[in-house]
Amino acid sequence: MTLTTVRIASILLGGCLAASVFSVPVFAIGDNNSTMPTCKKGEIYDQKTKKCVKQQSANVSDENRTDYAYSLAKDGRYEEALAMLDTVKDQNTAEVLNYRGYATRKLGRTDEGISYYLKSVKMDPQYAKVREYLGEAYVIKGQLDLAKDQLNTIKAICGTSCEEYQDLNAAILDPSKI
Numbered sequence: 001m002t003l004t005t006v007r008i009a010s011i012l013l014g015g016c017l018a019a020s021v022f023s024v025p026v027f028a029i030g031d032n033n034s035t036m037p038t039c040k041k042g043e044i045y046d047q048k049t050k051k052c053v054k055q056q057s058a059n060v061s062d063e064n065r066t067d068y069a070y071s072l073a074k075d076g077r078y079e080e081a082l083a084m085l086d087t088v089k090d091q092n093t094a095e096v097l098n099y100r101g102y103a104t105r106k107l108g109r110t111d112e113g114i115s116y117y118l119k120s121v122k123m124d125p126q127y128a129k130v131r132e133y134l135g136e137a138y139v140i141k142g143q144l145d146l147a148k149d150q151l152n153t154i155k156a157i158c159g160t161s162c163e164e165y166q167d168l169n170a171a172i173l174d175p176s177k178i
Contacts, residue, residue, distance in 0.1 A: 094124035
């Protein structure tokens with residue numbers, strides 16, 4: 001083989017390796033910025049087995065149920081999300097309260113959503129996602145001063161480049177983005 005042939009082969013191999021690394025699907029389950037796949041009604045996505053299983057027979061953790069409820073809500077399945085949250089044993093976590101607030105707000109029950117958000121904030125004042133959603137609820141109610149207070153708190157938590165800050169700022173600037 002000539003030196004040129006070896007170089008071309010090396011470049012091609014490197015390109016293939018790079019392409020394979022970037023083409024693998026990644027699920028960052030467990031953080032607030034990601035969602036997991038949703039299943040048909042009556043099933044839940046089991047993070048351990050990486051498949052949909054019957055909800056009644058599922059032996060999944062509260063964290064899995066909470067994350068799945070959020071995925072349902074982000075998919076517009078708000079009633080199912082609330083029903084899934086009802087299956088969580090520990091109802092008194094910042095995430096459960098936040099996601100319950102999100103689903104109820106999206107169902108048009110903004111004041112009820114705010115009440116859940118405020119409970120979540122009491123539990124974890126540094127939880128930027130609940131601050132974002134609380135701010136969005138205030139935008140819906142036309143209380144931009146309170147929304148901007150949440151935006152400033154988010155800025156103190158994670159700066160202006162985090163998703164929560166950018167999303168709430170966009171909602172304040174253009175409420176149709178909510």
